[in-house]
Amino acid sequence: VKPLVGEALGVSEDVMHTTRVVGLLITVALMLTTLRSNVQAFLGSGLVQWYETVHGSHTTISDAEQETRRALLRDPS
Numbered sequence: 853v854k855p856l857v858g859e860a861l862g863v864s865e866d867v868m869h870t871t872r873v874v875g876l877l878i879t880v881a882l883m884l885t886t887l888r889s890n891v892q893a894f895l896g897s898g899l900v901q902w903y904e905t906v907h908g909s910h911t912t913i914s915d916a917e918q919e920t921r922r923a924l925l926r927d928p929s
Contacts, residue, residue: 858868 858865
């Protein structure tokens with residue numbers, strides 16, 4: 853990266869190092885903010901699969917969900 857960016861922009865090695873560290877810290881912070889939702893989605897899908905396996909059927913769709921799907925799939929013309 854240094855020859856490509858550092859020399860082209862004329863920045864010192866210290867500035868490049870600081871930029872890398874700051875970029876890494878920002879990346880870690882962003883990954884940690886999404887960690888909870890990703891783990892929750894992963895565990896939630898596992899729970900649904902376990903439920904379907906134990907009870908031998910898929911979860912049922914409520915009447916409201918079925919009506920919403922029908923309304924969304926209707927031809928507007």
